Amino acid sequence: MNTERIKVLRIANEILNYMFLRCSHALTLELKESTMGFEITVRSACSHIDSENITELKKLLTPGRHEEISDYYWNLAGTDNEENELNLIGLMIDSAEVKSENNELIIKLIRKK
Amino acid sequence: MADDNYIDNEKRFFILKTYAFSFFIFGLLFSNYETFFDDIFRIITEPDFLIVDYIKLSGIGASFLNCGIVTMAAIMILKKAKVEITGVSIASLWTLSGFSLFGKNIFNVWFVIIGVFIYSKVRKEPFRKYVYIAFFGTSLSPIITQIIFSDALPSFFNLILAFITSTFLGFLLPPLSSYFLSFHRGYNLYNVGFTAGIIATFLVSILRAYGYSFEPRILWSSGNNILLGIYLYVLFSAMIYMGYRYNKNSFSGVKKIFTYSGRLVTDFVLLEGMEKTLMNMGTVGLAATSYVILTGAALNGPTIGGIFTMAGFGAFGKHLRNILPIFLGVFLGSITNMYDIHEPNMILAALFGTTLAPIAGEFGVFWGVAAGFLHSALVTNLGYLHGGMNLYNNGFSGGLVAAFLLPIIQAFERRGKDEH
Numbered sequence: 001m002n003t004e005r006i007k008v009l010r011i012a013n014e015i016l017n018y019m020f021l022r023c024s025h026a027l028t029l030e031l032k033e034s035t036m037g038f039e040i041t042v043r044s045a046c047s048h049i050d051s052e053n054i055t056e057l058k059k060l061l062t063p064g065r066h067e068e069i070s071d072y073y074w075n076l077a078g079t080d081n082e083e084n085e086l087n088l089i090g091l092m093i094d095s096a097e098v099k100s101e102n103n104e105l106i107i108k109l110i111r112k113k
Numbered sequence: 114m115a116d117d118n119y120i121d122n123e124k125r126f127f128i129l130k131t132y133a134f135s136f137f138i139f140g141l142l143f144s145n146y147e148t149f150f151d152d153i154f155r156i157i158t159e160p161d162f163l164i165v166d167y168i169k170l171s172g173i174g175a176s177f178l179n180c181g182i183v184t185m186a187a188i189m190i191l192k193k194a195k196v197e198i199t200g201v202s203i204a205s206l207w208t209l210s211g212f213s214l215f216g217k218n219i220f221n222v223w224f225v226i227i228g229v230f231i232y233s234k235v236r237k238e239p240f241r242k243y244v245y246i247a248f249f250g251t252s253l254s255p256i257i258t259q260i261i262f263s264d265a266l267p268s269f270f271n272l273i274l275a276f277i278t279s280t281f282l283g284f285l286l287p288p289l290s291s292y293f294l295s296f297h298r299g300y301n302l303y304n305v306g307f308t309a310g311i312i313a314t315f316l317v318s319i320l321r322a323y324g325y326s327f328e329p330r331i332l333w334s335s336g337n338n339i340l341l342g343i344y345l346y347v348l349f350s351a352m353i354y355m356g357y358r359y360n361k362n363s364f365s366g367v368k369k370i371f372t373y374s375g376r377l378v379t380d381f382v383l384l385e386g387m388e389k390t391l392m393n394m395g396t397v398g399l400a401a402t403s404y405v406i407l408t409g410a411a412l413n414g415p416t417i418g419g420i421f422t423m424a425g426f427g428a429f430g431k432h433l434r435n436i437l438p439i440f441l442g443v444f445l446g447s448i449t450n451m452y453d454i455h456e457p458n459m460i461l462a463a464l465f466g467t468t469l470a471p472i473a474g475e476f477g478v479f480w481g482v483a484a485g486f487l488h489s490a491l492v493t494n495l496g497y498l499h500g501g502m503n504l505y506n507n508g509f510s511g512g513l514v515a516a517f518l519l520p521i522i523q524a525f526e527r528r529g530k531d532e533h
Contacts, residue, residue: 063383069201071242072287073378075294085299088378 007092008038008111010078014089015107017078019044023105037094037112046105054098060086061096061109120359120387125198128355128391129188129206132348136210137181139344144174153179157220158262161255162327162501164457166215166414169334173341176414180213183222187248190226194241200380200390200429204302205248207425212252214414214421216504221254224275228283235284243287249305250286252505253279253313259502265325278316285312297515299377300475302430303468306508313499320500327500333457335411342402342412345420349398352424356391367392374474375430382428394427397436401464404440408463410455419464426467435474435481436467442485450490462489465507469514476522488514 012031019027023046030041070091077085077092089109090096097108120128145152152175156167167176187209196202209217229247233240240247260275261268290308301307317327357364366389373379381390401420405412423431443463447454454460466488473481492510503509 059384063380066197066199066383068196068241068244069199069378069380072246072291073294073299075291076299076377079295079298085378087380087384091378091380091383 004113007074007077008033008040010074011089011092011109011111012040012042013078014085015040015042015109018084018086019046019105019107021084022046022049035113037110040109040111041106043104043106045103046100047103049100049105054100057086057098057107058096061090061093061098061107063090065094065111066091122197125382125387126188126192128387129198129203130185133181133184133188133210135181135348136177136184140174140177140179140181142174143172143340144178145172149175153219156218157258159258160262160330161216161218161221161258161504163255163329163496163504163506164215164331164333164415164461164501166332166334167218168214168337168414169332173337176214179218180210182219183213183217184210186219191244194239194244196241196244198382198387200382201245201378203382203390203394204425204429205245208422209248209251211418211421211425212504214418216418217251217254221257222251224257224279225250225253225283225286227276228280229286230283231280232284232287246287246290246305247283249303249505250283250290250309252306252309252503252508253282255504256282256313256316256502282312293512294377297512298519300471300515300519301468301508301511302375302377302426302470303465303505303508303511304377306468306503306505307512309503309505310495310499310509310512313503317498317500317502327502329496329501331457333411333415334413338406338412341417342406345402345412345417346399349395349402349424351395352398353392353395356388356393356395359388360386360392364392370432371434373430373432374471375432375435376471376475377430379430379471380428381430390428393432394424396433397427397431398424400433400436404463405460408444408454408460410460415457416460416464419461423464423467426470430474431467431470432474435470438473438478438481439463439467439469439485439488441478442466442482442487443489444485445482446486446489452493458493459489462492462507465505466492466511468508468511472515472518472522476526480518480522484514484518487518 023044028043032039077088093109094112095110099106152171155171156179187206226247229243230240233243257275257279261271290305293308370393401423405416440463443466447459452459466485469484472484488510492507495510496506
């Protein structure tokens with residue numbers, strides 16, 4: 001498997017891990033690859049995530065892609081089930097959307113090729 | 114995202130340049146103009162393996178001039194590479210500055226950087242992606258000096274051999290340093306130090322097998338605590354003040370930095386903004402300087418190198434909450450083991466041992482103290498393996514301590530969680 005796809009799977013794994021630890025254990029992952037890049041969407045029922053959590057998540061996931069950092073440190077992403085590396089995920093993606101609708105947390109990430 | 118518009122990238126570069134310029138001016142002020150060129154020449158030609166204090170070798174003036182020139186050149190590389198200044202940029206730069214007082218100089222740092230540059234060209238990728246590995250990778254610079262100024266071969270062949278070796282090391286560093294992250298899972302901040310330790314151990318073992326020898330030596334100056342102490346307190350106080358001013362004359366938001374574990378990758382500039390980061394860096398720098406002074410150790414090239422490195426990582430993972438348990442652990446080691454607390458290996462173990470700060474940040478004071486204590490013992494045993502050729506000996510030790518402790522910590526932590 002090429003490195004790009006491994007990175008995308010690590011990103012997906014990190015988000016799954018985050019939601020698995022904090023939300024319900026019924027998760028939906030959608031991963032789409034197009035010529036433009038990858039789109040990862042994870043949904044889960046998450047009644048106890050408040051607006052403060054959403055703000056914090058947005059902050060961690062939206063610093064913008066920084067290849068000079070993430071290409072060095074990406075190996076840390078998605079490998080640890082105990083602690084999260086959302087800081088790093090934020091540096092590996094181009095955009096992130098975080099929202100809570102009807103007690104469902106939805107995180108949508110885009111990594112361009 | 115942090116509200117960071119107040120200090121844009123140009124201003125960040127300006128701040129970094131100001132500090133580089135201050136090193137240079139401080140060096141000029143205390144240079145001996147009669148022996149100036151001899152002092153610089155000695156810094157370039159003397160073997161640089163651990164521990165060579167440039168202040169002992171050539172005085173405060175030449176050492177800080179070397180530091181200022183290396184730092185300014187590195188800033189120009191970052192500028193040329195069109196890098197956005199973030200926490201890791203600052204950490205890599207201040208580490209380079211610090212070690213320019215004991216082992217890195219205006220001559221020997223370029224070889225590894227060129228090696229990484231060639232690697233990036235072979236990969237057909239911008240050098241920007243590898244610039245931090247290149248900067249951190251200059252920890253292997255002593256190998257270059259050792260080969261070039263060795264009398265084993267004629268000078269020209271030594272130069273060729275040094276260039277080939279450095280290019281080879283440059284090729285090895287990016288893939289290895291990325292791979293070795295998984296060994297300590299980001300709990301050792303000086304990851305390239307760990308990688309370079311492994312590389313240097315292999316290289317020195319091969320060289321020893323062919324009859325090369327690496328005699329340990331320590332050049333260590335003392336007696337400059339008042340002058341250097343004043344300089345450092347002014348330097349870091351100014352940093353706090355600058356951050357305070359940019360933060361609209363307020364300390365608000367700095368406490369948020371203490372809530373992060375510091376585990377790789379915790380970039381305070383991206384997370385909390387440059388102004389709060391400056392205040393944190395200044396605080397870490399003051400704490401490190403105070404530790405050296407309070408323990409009765411000397412402020413010199415190596416200890417200021419440690420202080421600068423700590424301050425730099427104040428932008429990339431370190432803060433008072435996660436460094437103090439490490440200090441305490443090394444302190445406990447120092448007062449119970451056979452070394453004195455102010456001896457070179459113990460004071461450097463305390464300063465550079467904060468590479469393990471994320472363990473304290475993530476798992477609490479007890480494990481931070483345990484990590485510091487273990488590090489104080491292990492770090493004294495590793496120098497032989499790489500013959501002092503890896504300047505980040507503490508990063509090497511930190512990787513091993515983290516890898517050893519993490520499974521133990523998590524066994525206890527998980528057990529605790531499972532019981533609940």
